[in-house]
Amino acid sequence: MNADPTAPVKALLQFIETERAFGATNWPVPAKGKIADKAAALAALYEERKGCLACALGTTRTKFVFGAGDPAARLLFVGEAPGFDEDQQGLPFVGAAGQLLTKIIEAMKLTREKVYIANCLKCRPPQNRNPLPEEILACNPILKAQIDIIHPEIVVTLGKFAAQTLLGSDVAITRLRGRFYDWNGVKLMPTLHPAYLLRNPSDKKLVWEDMQKVMKELGIA
Numbered sequence: 001m002n003a004d005p006t007a008p009v010k011a012l013l014q015f016i017e018t019e020r021a022f023g024a025t026n027w028p029v030p031a032k033g034k035i036a037d038k039a040a041a042l043a044a045l046y047e048e049r050k051g052c053l054a055c056a057l058g059t060t061r062t063k064f065v066f067g068a069g070d071p072a073a074r075l076l077f078v079g080e081a082p083g084f085d086e087d088q089q090g091l092p093f094v095g096a097a098g099q100l101l102t103k104i105i106e107a108m109k110l111t112r113e114k115v116y117i118a119n120c121l122k123c124r125p126p127q128n129r130n131p132l133p134e135e136i137l138a139c140n141p142i143l144k145a146q147i148d149i150i151h152p153e154i155v156v157t158l159g160k161f162a163a164q165t166l167l168g169s170d171v172a173i174t175r176l177r178g179r180f181y182d183w184n185g186v187k188l189m190p191t192l193h194p195a196y197l198l199r200n201p202s203d204k205k206l207v208w209e210d211m212q213k214v215m216k217e218l219g220i221a
């Protein structure tokens with residue numbers, strides 16, 4: 001028996017770094033339950049990466065925005081990157097778009113505490129500009145380790161960047177959204193970003209259609 005509770009996540013991180021060094025893009029997911037204590041594994045990952053300087057955003061961030069929620073969540077939301085409020089508070093989706101995401105989650109008969117919420121990038125791009133390819137590449141190992149540890153039943157990606165990053169696709173989000181994809185054994189549902197919905201409220205019905213499919217899959221419809 002391994003005496004170090006952080007050993008599994010250290011081994012996972014080492015494996016991921018090795019894969020990254022060889023340019024791998026298709027990351028294997030450990031069998032469900034392989035990492036027994038998901039909370040400890042996430043905490044170890046946070047400690048390992050909270051001072052990350054793997055891309056230039058590490059020098060301009062106010063706070064590292066790791067993610068929040070239930071480490072054993074059945075449902076994981078993945079957005080693009082922290083904005084101003086998230087950068088100030090160190091928490092994901094706490095600004096106006098975050099409040100809309102909270103309403104979406106509650107409409108699904110869930111709470112923020114019962115799901116997990118993270119972003120592709122853990123540090124805010126200056127002036128909320130789009131993430132650069134090298135920033136996404138540098139930050140991917142952290143997100144993928146989070147997904148490996150949580151091993152949710154469903155990942156919902158919010159907006160273009162998260163969907164395209166995880167699916168390795170350049171197809172428009174309007175064409176990607178609304179159906180499940182297989183991501184290393186996890187069901188992935190792309191949908192529109194809450195920030196987009198704030199600008200285009202008439203498209204909220206599309207997100208609700210997508211979330212109803214997620215609810216049905218989770219057995220909470």
Ligand code: SF4
Binds near residue numbers: 054055
């Ligand atoms: S954005 Fe990601 S890779 Fe870049 S410094 Fe922050 S945590 Fe590290």
